[in-house]
Amino acid sequence: MASSGELDYVPPVLNYEDSPTPITELTxxxxxxxxxxxxxxxxxxxxxxxxxxxxxxxxxxxxxxxxxxxxxxxxxxxxxxxxxxxxxxNDYLPFVDRFFQKDVKVADVENLMAPGLPYFIAHSSGTSGGKTKHFPKYQHPKHMSTSTAQTMAASNPTSKTGGKNCVVYSLGYMDVVKPLDENGEVAKHITVCLMSSGTIRMHTGMDQPRDAFYQKMKVPVNTAPLGASFIPNYKSFMFIHGLFALAERNTELINTMFSTLFRDFYTALIERFDEVVDCIEKGTLPDMDGIAHVKDNLMQYWSANPERAQELRTIGNDTTQPGWLKRVFPKLAIVVAISSGPFSSVLPEMKHHMGPDVQLRTLGINCxxxxxxxxxxxxxxxxxxxxxxxxxxxxxxxxxxxxxxxxxxxxxxxxxxxxxxxxxxxxxxxxxxxxxxxxxxxxxxxxxxxxxxxxxxRSSCIRLASEITTESELTGAIMTVSKDLGTVAEFCVMGDYRATRARYGYWVETQNNLPDDASHVPERVHAALKAANSNYDYENRTGKLGVPTVHILKKGTFAEFRDWKIRSLGISSGQVKVPLVVWEEATRKFLEERELREVVGPASVDS
Structure with a gap:
C-alpha cells in the first residue's frame, strides 16, 4: 500500500477492560x-x-x-x-429552522442555541415516518467534551500489535449551510450530516471546503483510505470498505456503529465473495455507483495481492460452520456495534459468523x-x-x-x-x-x-385497540420463536387490518430458510404478548385483537431498505435504522413487495 498522504492522527486509547462490578446503593x-x-x-x-x-x-x-x-x-x-x-x-424547531432560510445571515443564527456558530448540524436518520430533525452541534472546550474524546478513542484505537481497523463511517453530508456575513461573503461552511460524521469532522478538524484534499488521504491504522467514507451509495460504500478490510490480513477491529450495519457489511462480502477475491487478486476496483469521484484516490492505496486472494479462495464463503469471519480475518479480535435494545435480534446470526473468539463491543448510547x-x-x-x-x-x-x-x-x-x-x-x-x-x-x-x-x-409502541404494546414486548415475543422461523435476523411490526379484528403484523427476515412446519409460530407469539402485557390479553379476550400475523421477507430486504432510505432522503451512508414500529405507507408498500410467504396457523384467521 502507498504511504504518501497518510493522516498522522492517533487518538488516545480508552481501556474499559477492568470495570468493577456495579454497586446497588450509593454511599x-x-x-x-x-x-x-x-x-x-x-x-x-x-x-x-x-x-x-x-x-x-x-x-x-x-x-x-x-x-x-x-x-x-x-x-x-x-x-x-x-x-x-x-x-x-417542536419547541426548538422555529429556531433551528432559521439555519435553513434562503440566504441566511450570520446575524440571524450566531449565538442561536449556544455561543458562536455550530460546527455542524446533526440530522436524525428520519426512518420512523416523521420529518427529519436537526440539531446544531457546537465545538466545546476539552473539559466539556470528555465523552466525545472517549468515544472517538474507542471507535478507532491504535493496536499494540500493529493490527488495522476497518471503520465503516461516512463523512458525507446531506447539505451545507453557508451563513453570509455583513459583506455578503460566506462566513462558514456548516455541514448537515449524521452525528457520527460531524463528530469525526469536528474531532479531527476537518473543514468541508477541504474535502477534496481529505479524500486523497489515509489514516495509517485504518484499512480503507478516507475516500471510501465519501461514497454516497450505500451498497458501494459497504462493498469498498469490506474489500479493503478483506485485502488486509491484519484487520483486527471492525466498527460499523450498529449491529444491523455489521450484518450488511458481512452479507456483502459473503454474497459477492468471488468478485471481492478477484479484485484483490488483480488489483482492480469495479465501476460501482458513487465511487467515480474517489476511484483514483482509492487506487493510490490499492494493488494486486494474489497470495491473499488465494488464501481467501481456499477458505471460500461457506458460512454453515461458525466463525467464518474469523477464518477470513485471522487477526480479527473485536467487532464494535451497538447490539442492545432493538438491535439485539441480529445477535444470533452475528455470533454465528463471528465465532467464539471475536469479542463484541459497543461504543455507547450516542444519539x-x-x-x-x-x-x-x-x-x-x-x-x-x-x-x-x-x-x-x-x-x-x-x-x-x-x-x-x-x-x-x-x-x-x-x-x-x-x-x-x-x-x-x-x-x-x-x-x-x-x-x-x-x-x-x-x-x-x-x-x-x-x-x-x-x-x-418510549414513543416506539403500537396501539391497535385500547392497549399499548412496547418495543421491548414486541421484541421479546418474536424472539421466543426465533429458531422456529430459521433464526430471526431483523424484523419490524405493522398493524394488520385485513380481518375483522386488528392484529399485529410481524415482518421478518431470517438467517436460514423457514422450516417446513412453522404453523405454530403465530399462536406462540400471541401467547408471549398476552403473558407480557395484561392489556393486550384483555383486548384479545374482549374480541378486539386477533392472533398476530407473521410475514417472511426475502433475504437482504432490510439492507435494501437502508439503501432505499439513504437514496430517497438524500442522506449519507452509515447510520440508517429500520423503525421497529412502522406506520409510514411507503415503508409498508416496500416490505409488502418483498414478502415471500405468510406463516399461517390454525388460529390465524378470524371466524
Whole structure:
C-alpha cells in the first residue's frame, strides 16, 4: 500500500477492560460527589448558554431567566429544578429552522442555541415516518467534551500489535449551510450530516471546503483510505470498505456503529465473495455507483495481492460452520456495534459468523441530541455508564405524570426502575425529552454514575385497540420463536387490518430458510404478548385483537431498505435504522413487495 498522504492522527486509547462490578446503593460520599459534579456542569451550561438567542426568546424559560437576573447564583440547581419544564423538539424547531432560510445571515443564527456558530448540524436518520430533525452541534472546550474524546478513542484505537481497523463511517453530508456575513461573503461552511460524521469532522478538524484534499488521504491504522467514507451509495460504500478490510490480513477491529450495519457489511462480502477475491487478486476496483469521484484516490492505496486472494479462495464463503469471519480475518479480535435494545435480534446470526473468539463491543448510547452513555464493560455490551461530565442528565419515572415534578437526579434513581432520559445539553437544549427508556442496574463504585440497560423508545409502541404494546414486548415475543422461523435476523411490526379484528403484523427476515412446519409460530407469539402485557390479553379476550400475523421477507430486504432510505432522503451512508414500529405507507408498500410467504396457523384467521 502507498504511504504518501497518510493522516498522522492517533487518538488516545480508552481501556474499559477492568470495570468493577456495579454497586446497588450509593454511599453518602458518592451521592455528594454526584451533586457537586452536577452543580459544576449546570453552572457552566447556564453561564454559557444563557447568552443564546433561544434562552432569551423562549417564553417558557422566562421564570428561570428572571430568577437568574443575569448571574449564576449558588442556588442555581434549586432554581433550575423549580422553574424549567420539560421540552420537546417542536419547541426548538422555529429556531433551528432559521439555519435553513434562503440566504441566511450570520446575524440571524450566531449565538442561536449556544455561543458562536455550530460546527455542524446533526440530522436524525428520519426512518420512523416523521420529518427529519436537526440539531446544531457546537465545538466545546476539552473539559466539556470528555465523552466525545472517549468515544472517538474507542471507535478507532491504535493496536499494540500493529493490527488495522476497518471503520465503516461516512463523512458525507446531506447539505451545507453557508451563513453570509455583513459583506455578503460566506462566513462558514456548516455541514448537515449524521452525528457520527460531524463528530469525526469536528474531532479531527476537518473543514468541508477541504474535502477534496481529505479524500486523497489515509489514516495509517485504518484499512480503507478516507475516500471510501465519501461514497454516497450505500451498497458501494459497504462493498469498498469490506474489500479493503478483506485485502488486509491484519484487520483486527471492525466498527460499523450498529449491529444491523455489521450484518450488511458481512452479507456483502459473503454474497459477492468471488468478485471481492478477484479484485484483490488483480488489483482492480469495479465501476460501482458513487465511487467515480474517489476511484483514483482509492487506487493510490490499492494493488494486486494474489497470495491473499488465494488464501481467501481456499477458505471460500461457506458460512454453515461458525466463525467464518474469523477464518477470513485471522487477526480479527473485536467487532464494535451497538447490539442492545432493538438491535439485539441480529445477535444470533452475528455470533454465528463471528465465532467464539471475536469479542463484541459497543461504543455507547450516542444519539443526534447528545452523548448519553459510554460502554461500561467489554464483556457485556448491554451495560452502559451514563455520562455525567458534559450534560445534565435527569430521569423521569415512567410511572409518574410526564412533567418536571417527576424528575430525579442521578443520586436519586433506584436500581431496577425504568426511566425516560431528560437532557440539558451543551448545545442549548433545556430539559429535553429524549424519548429513550433505560433501566438502572447499579452505580459505578468509582464515581457513582448510574449503570444502565437501554430498553426502548418510549414513543416506539403500537396501539391497535385500547392497549399499548412496547418495543421491548414486541421484541421479546418474536424472539421466543426465533429458531422456529430459521433464526430471526431483523424484523419490524405493522398493524394488520385485513380481518375483522386488528392484529399485529410481524415482518421478518431470517438467517436460514423457514422450516417446513412453522404453523405454530403465530399462536406462540400471541401467547408471549398476552403473558407480557395484561392489556393486550384483555383486548384479545374482549374480541378486539386477533392472533398476530407473521410475514417472511426475502433475504437482504432490510439492507435494501437502508439503501432505499439513504437514496430517497438524500442522506449519507452509515447510520440508517429500520423503525421497529412502522406506520409510514411507503415503508409498508416496500416490505409488502418483498414478502415471500405468510406463516399461517390454525388460529390465524378470524371466524
Amino acid at each position: 453518602p460520599e458518592l451521592a455528594e460527589s454526584l451533586r457537586k459534579r452536577s452543580h459544576t456542569v449546570l453552572s457552566y451550561l447556564v453561564a454559557t448558554n444563557s447568552k443564546s438567542i433561544f434562552f432569551n426568546e423562549y417564553e417558557p424559560l422566562a421564570a428561570f431567566r428572571d430568577a437568574l437576573d443575569g448571574q449564576v447564583p449558588d442556588d442555581v440547581d434549586d432554581l433550575f429544578s423549580k422553574t424549567v419544564e420539560l421540552s420537546e423538539y 443526534s441530541e447528545a452523548f448519553l452513555a459510554l460502554a461500561y464493560d467489554s464483556k457485556d455490551p448491554s451495560l452502559y455508564k451514563v455520562v455525567g461530565t458534559d450534560e445534565i442528565i435527569e430521569y423521569l419515572d415512567i410511572d409518574l405524570p410526564e412533567n418536571a415534578k417527576g424528575l430525579l437526579s442521578a443520586w436519586e434513581v433506584q436500581v431496577g426502575k425504568k426511566y425516560e432520559v431528560i437532557l440539558t445539553t451543551r448545545d442549548g437544549f433545556w430539559r429535553y425529552r429524549l424519548g429513550d427508556v433505560v433501566e438502572v442496574v447499579g452505580f459505578d463504585p468509582r464515581d457513582g454514575q448510574p449503570i444502565i440497560h437501554y430498553l426502548e423508545r
